[in-house]
Amino acid sequence: MNSAADFTSQDSATRISVGDAITPEGLGASSTPAPEETARYALLLGDDCLILAQRLGHWISRAPELEEDIALGNIALDLLGHARFLLTYAGSAWGKSEDDLAYFRSEEEFRSCRLVEQENGDFAQTIARQLLFSFYTHELYQRLIHSADSTLSAIADKALKEVDYHQDHAAQWLLRLGGGTEESSRRMQNGLEAVWPYLEELFADVEPTAELSKNDIAVLPSSLRENVLTRLTAIIEQAGLRVPDAKGALGADRSGRFSEHRGFILAEMQVLARQHPGATW
């Protein structure tokens, strides 16, 4: 044990890593800086993953079963990985690191959607949130693989393989809870009702996304809507549950009008880093 450089390994047996052609560190060091608008898009995508990872991380040691501590931990780790790629790439436009962006932006500066900011609730509500987000990102990354921006395309390619598992995990639990006991079916339905109003925001054609989609750099959000809804409807009905008829909740378009939860999430996440500005960890 002499050189600190030997101590950076992240190996772990419970973690299944799907390829590691790119790393956040490598991305920061090597690739060409993101153009300004592309960076703003990457930031928006990355914030979603970061906030959801932060939410899911809370389940570790609190899950209904040991296997779920591991599964939810895996998903949180994957999402954190996606966030690190996207934030690192975004930061390259402004000479900022992933940590500058994660720890030193204010509530107003985050671009996460309200869906990922929703509370964990009970296990069913967490599964409902996972279901919506994983179905949405699966559709998104499938398209983003063909982005004209080669870094975004590479990130989407790596993330897609992992989101495939997230989708499956959420769908399996949806079926189990929907078809399990009376209580689980009621809770699962409640979970869907709780998060459904925040689905529509994911399909809003906000800027810079809409503009970037014209050059095939970004995916136009509204173009994802039909496929995502069709697939969600099918799996929810298969689980013997109802698609909520809640309309999209007004008031957010990723432009700084955010949920009441965001401030608390950031306060907790950023507290230590902000107590020691400029420190290395």
Next chain:
Amino acid sequence: MSIKKPELRAVDSPNQPITQDAHEAADDARVGWEHFQQLMEEDKRVEPRDWMPEQYRKTLVRQVSQHAHSEIIGMQPEGNWISRAPSLKRKSVLMAKVQDEAGHGLYLYSAAETLGTSRDEMYQQLYTGKAKYSSIFNYPARTWADVGAIGWLVDGAAITNQVPLCRASYGPYGRAMVRVCKEESFHQRQGWEILYTLSHGTEEQKQMAQDAVDRTYGPALQMFGPPDGDSPNSQQSMAWNIKRFSNDDLRQRFVDMIVPQAEALGLTLPDPELKWNEERGHYDYADLDWDEFFSVVKGNGPLNHQRLAHYRAARDNGAWVREAAAAYAAKQADATRGSALLSA
């Protein structure tokens, strides 16, 4: 090697009249006993299907399940820092680590299950507070530096304890230990590296690191258990090739390992009597506070109640999920049977 010949019990209930079957079982047990004896003498592995003395089985179930419980409760102090980790990279490494500990719990519960005790039964023992787990986890992880100190000292002590357990006579336990040890050594390096970064950072960070080491050192040394004179079960475990070295031997080995590591960190260990003994070829260290240790074991540590309450809340909140999963699996099985009948 002295092994007390166990009472040969042919059947589970001692009151059952001796029947033909019982005689045959008694013969089987005698053959089993001789086989077991031979395995011990040749230092070979006992496998789940082998006959084993009841006391051997009990000792193992107790040790392996306690070990599993420690992994599970051990997720809490560090899990406490996942949401506040000061960089995304540290957050990611910490999440993977805590998740590894859940994996260790799984391997170990599975190993214990091969001895005939179900996972639910072991969960229940932890839930009711009947089962013990490593006392160190009843201390709070107050600052980020605790995450480093836990990795370096607690995972470090665990490795020192567990490397010899890879050769434990019970096959499934030894094999589980091999997998666990590999990961624990990553954990120890990660912890050391956190402390190294802190001790080379700002004055406040260095202070944070020193403070965490000061608090963790004593309880970490106590992870090896009471001094040899006060450890009644150790002798038997050593005769059974479960334990290979005494508590004090392992503790000494650990102290000898961490002293130079602490120097490399630029931190001090909180023991003024710590010094190299040329004659013994080991570091001398001061007596530990065993009154405190036994008090924590009895349930009076700073966080015994909180740790158990956290565990219970997770089990309670998850009960309806487990019921649903079981009900769903049963319905699926029925459906499969039904369609098999139809197609027959």
